[in-house]
Amino acid sequence: MDRRPKTYGALADRLEVEHCRGMRRDGTYCYQSADHHVGDVTPDGVIHWADRQMQWPGLVRFLKLVVISQNPKTVTFKPWQRVYLLNKHLTGVAREANTRIPTKYLRADRAFVRASVASLSNDVPLRKEAFDWSRREAGQTWD
Numbered sequence: 001m002d003r004r005p006k007t008y009g010a011l012a013d014r015l016e017v018e019h020c021r022g023m024r025r026d027g028t029y030c031y032q033s034a035d036h037h038v039g040d041v042t043p044d045g046v047i048h049w050a051d052r053q054m055q056w057p058g059l060v061r062f063l064k065l066v067v068i069s070q071n072p073k074t075v076t077f078k079p080w081q082r083v084y085l086l087n088k089h090l091t092g093v094a095r096e097a098n099t100r101i102p103t104k105y106l107r108a109d110r111a112f113v114r115a116s117v118a119s120l121s122n123d124v125p126l127r128k129e130a131f132d133w134s135r136r137e138a139g140q141t142w143d
């Protein structure tokens with residue numbers, strides 16, 4: 001079985017996303033306003049992310065940037081809908097990367113979604129799915 005890539009460069013190759021480390025191939029610096037240490041996605045879909053040792057918080061953030069690069073922003077969505085959809089796609093991207101995100105790194109997103117939808121009616125688009133997802137606990141993160 002394939003293992004999760006050990007570097008961000010290898011991970012970007014596996015997921016077929018364009019990855020900028022802050023330095024171009026010709027040796028000049030990337031002048032995008034992107035902060036390569038925090039990480040960002042530019043409208044051209046490029047993920048700007050400085051190389052670093054791979055640790056869970058960074059890896060989760062990088063995978064979220066991959067989802068964002070593959071799913072252009074929809075302004076009509078409310079923040080909780082965006083967070084829910086981001087996490088829904090995140091499962092698939094993590095699987096492609098041969099990894100599984102420990103539930104504790106998704107807890108803050110779940111709490112935010114749960115609090116946001118608690119008082120909404122089930123007629124609101126995505127509300128029921130988002131609420132069910134927000135209540136899922138450890139060991140049940142795979143859909």
Ligand SMILES: [Zn+2]
Nearest residue numbers: 020022030048
């Ligand atoms: Zn860059």
